[in-house]
Every structure is written in structure tokens, then in C-alpha cells.
Amino acid sequence: MSTIQIDITQASIYVGTYAKYNDGSIFGKWLKLSDYADRGEFYDACAELHSDEEDPEFMFQDYEHIPKGLIGESWLCENTFEVLEALGNLDDNDLEAFLIWCDNDHKDFSKSDIDELISDFKDDYVAHYDSEEDFARELVEGRSDLSDFAKEYFDYEAYARDLFCGSYWSQDGHVFYN
Template identity: 55%
Template sequence: MEVTSLSEARIYVGTYAEYNDGSIKGKWFDLSDFSDKDEFYKACAEFHADEEDPEYMFQDWENIPDELIGESWLSENFFDIRDAMDDLSEDEQKAFLVWCNHGSHDLSTEDAHDLISSFRDHYNGQYKDEKDFAYEIIEELYDLPEFAKTYFDYEKFARDLFMGDYWFEDSFVFWAS
């Protein structure tokens, strides 16, 4: 699933009773309208007030990682993660989700602020490719004369960097440790 921003998360909420009666009656809820899970469920209850004890069915959702939602549940951690990600730029939010997936970080259980802090420690930026990152490393860390730079093998240097110290995915570079 392509997630653009948790601040744009939406859920189409129906109920199992409606679905079992052959209806997909429901409503799209923008999660940015709610400060926490209780407020969200209160709005769901108000919309489905015609049922005595509705069992909510999340029939569709957008911009929510699969580890934070299922057909009948929304993670307790969703709103904390969303709020913590507000301090990140749009590109950093995409990089954060890539980093979480790569490092097997559990968005549904880990502390949101600890995740963001750890992400910031590992994130190096966005680059066209590994070679582009290698160019920047050479410029920042090595005082090579212009003449030497014309003979430097940036591709091999990039290969060596990404064999152990860094990893690259979807244009983002991270520390491997």
C-alpha cells in the first residue's frame, strides 16, 4: 500500500450487520478530524446510531500502513504515530515508513517518539542513487583536489559504502547500524 501521509488517513466505516444484510452503508471518516481513538469511535457510534451495538467494519482505508489497521480494528498507536510524524517533512514521512518496514519496527506497539528519534539518527537524506550519495560523502569528508576527483571511481566507492555502513531504498539513504 502506498502511504502518502498519515495526516491524510481516511477510513470507510460500515458495520458487519449492514454488510450481512447486503448493504455497504457507511461513511468515509478523515482521521485528521479526531485527536484520539475514543473521539473517532464516538463519531462512528453517532453515524451508526441506528444499531444497538454496532460492530464496525473498516471496508476500505487510505494512507494507513497495514500494521496499524485491519478490517475490524485500528491500532491504539495510530494517533500517537500520526502526531509524532507531524514534525517530519512529507519526504521524511515517506522515508520514515520505508525505514520502519526495512528495520522491522512495529508501528503498532513501539513508542512513537522513540521511533522518530531513532529514525532521525539513521536517516541520511534523499538521493538520486547510491552514486549520488557517494559524491556527497567525498565532498564532505575528503579534501581531494579537483584533478583527483576526475579519476576517482565513485561507483566502486558507493558499492563499498552500501555493503555495510548504509542502505538505500526508494531514494532514501540510512545508516545500517
């Protein structure tokens, strides 16, 4: 699988309307969410952009740097700005790991408190490793009850397979508790 690349500071939406689309026009504009304080202010900007329509039905024809679950073709989750702010406080490695964790555990941003999600993630996230075998090696190297001789002949590959069959899972080098 490929690495998830999201730069929260660049979160933006191409906003058109259904009426224009149905008339054969994709007229709209990219709106950068960081230009708005909240969802209401964003929707006000959408209304101003499409002020030529009496009651525009906004159509989010494309979006960038917004995690799944926060946006659809015709809706923007109520807590989008809170989620983006919280995610903006994570470093790049943790943000990537957090989004992987959410996708794999099917976390729903719209129904979950973002601070609780981040706390749960921090409980589950171990770290980033070059391979599952490197993770297994670190666990074994940290044991004081094994002699250097035993560590030298230890089957790290087999141990890693066992670890990731039950207690841990990984994606793109990020290791999590199961």
C-alpha cells in the same frame, strides 16, 4: 519500488459493520480522523453512524493515508492519534523516509513509542540523493586527504556498490545507515 504517498492530514476510514456487510450492504461513511480528538471520540462517531444496530461490530472496509500497522479490518491501534500527530510534525521528505525506514526495519507502530521511533530514524537517516553514486561522490568530495587528481579518476560507481553492500542502504533515493 514506488514512492510512499501519505498525507497524514487526510487520514480517513470507510466505516461499515459486519452485520450490514453480511446482509449484502456496504453502507457506511468515510470518517476523517482529523475531525476527532482521539480514538474514543472516533469510535463514538462510528457508533452514532451505525446507531441502527444494537451492538455494531465496526468493519473498516477501506482506509487512506494511514501507515501500515495502525489499522486492520476490525481494529484501530490504540495509539493511532498520537502516531498521526507525531508524523504530522515531520516534513514531507522525512515522512516519506520514515515510512520507508519503518517498512524495511519492520517497526511496529502499535508496540513502539513513536517519539523513540522518530529519534531512532533520525539517527539512521542520512539524506535523499538522486543516486547511490551521487551519495558516494559527496562522501569522497568531502575528504581533504584526497587530491583533486585522485578525485577526478575515482571510481564512484564501484565505491557506491561497496558502500551499499554493508554500511548503508537506500530506497527511492533515501539513504540510511545500516
